[in-house]
Amino acid sequence: MSFQEKVFAVVKKTPRGQVLTYQQVAAKLGNVKLARAVGNALNKNRDSRMPCHRVIRSDRRVGGFNRGPARKIKLLKSEGVKIKNVKVL
DNA sequence: CATTTGACGCCAA
């Protein structure tokens, strides 16, 4: 199982309305420092069935996304996650 | 095989 597949699995588990941090995902994979690689994996895989918008930064900012925060924020809000500007609650 | 890239995280100025 490749690194990205693991990331994929973890993110897929994320319940609707809940968000994970890259750090948290990385921790599940065994090492917190993998946070970067996690984001990288999502970026490269970009699977449509992968709720990558539920993955945020540890400082609670939305973090990276495709085409500005709007897209991700919108999706998150649709799932019941409230956002204050770029901050996730 | 050596470097660069990137959706991160933390700390010091």
Added chain:
DNA sequence: TTTGGCGCCAAAT
């Protein structure tokens, strides 16, 4: 509070 710099890792070049 906002920058900038450094460390860390996987995948792409």
